[in-house]
Amino acid sequence: MKPIKGGNERRKLALISLIDVVFILLIFFLVSVFFSSLPNEERKLFLPTPKNEPGSAQVLIQLIDDESFFYIDPLVTETLVNDITIIDNRGGSLAEKRNVLLRRCTFPMRDERSGLNNLVEKINGLIDHANLHPEEEYFVIIRCPGELPYRKVIELIQLLGRATYKNIQYGCVGGTISDIRGSKKIEKRLVPEEGQMRKNVIIEF
């Protein structure tokens, strides 16, 4: 670029930069033609936003505080289904179901006799089961209240990651035991699957 000589010299336009920008925009539009030609459903794949739907899992871990936790696994679910059936048959209330749920599934963090961490023991049991049944997939929902340090969730994830066949997956969400205590609906749902029956429990907060 030549230096500007004197006040009468005309200023030169920065054409090269302008052309650069125009070409970049051109390339952008050429690429975006591909996206805009996709049907709506496929375009959505590029925007993975969480859906407002029930979380489906085999295992629920609800951290309560440093002293206790809430835990449901498939065996407990089966027992819960039977309890709910009994309560429903005698016309029991939602409060009764909540009580049964909380009584059955709330555990102290430390075992008084052995001093072991109950939650760790339960997760170890789950891992043992998952290692014995590599063909099965497990999904664990970990709910953690905002006031607890997230470190606790990380510790649980590290434990779950020890499954040999990596057949334990997990999802973490925020939530407190108050959600379960004040649940609006607790009911059983029987789902036929491959000629057999799966007994599920639905909890709505």
Add this chain to the structure above:
Amino acid sequence: MLKKILGIFFAVLFVVFLVIYVYRAVVLSGIPIEDADLGNIVEEAPPPARPGTQSLILTGPLIKPLVFALNMRTPGMRSLDWSALNDVDFTADVRVTAKVGEDGALKFNPLDDVYCPGHAKAGEMIGNVMRSWTYSPYKTGTIVFRYNVGAVGKKLTIDVSKLRRREGVDPDTPLKDGLLYFIDGGLKGGEVKIKTW
């Protein structure tokens, strides 16, 4: 002069592209243009609900269906020899009305419940064998066996329509019928009819 025209041309092109870019960005996001300007509400927008924050479905283990069938582990259980029955009375027509008890045992009175006019020997033979039969304890009620040895087609009819799920058996667990008779020596599967209603 040419440079000036070129400059204006590219500047206009740039502005046009910019407008198109913004328009396309809005259209691609799928938001109506009038709603595209979020203004101040962004700070107030609640975090989106994620699976597990509002409701949970806890899936239990798969429950295998129960099978109502003869309990082959019952000590002393005997099979009915169809060819021997043929030899004893090839026109035998015997009806046995029995009760399946809470424990699954087959109970009947050889005198009253085995109806075999003119075929006493065949009736006695069938009754003796059937007394040793025990079912899995999932159903109770009346079960009727009709042995028609000389028939063409269905030679054995078993009526299970009056059997009911035993009290105490989980009502949610599927209950299927399995092997309901223990007969050797020539009776084919196609010659047996299970009457369920």
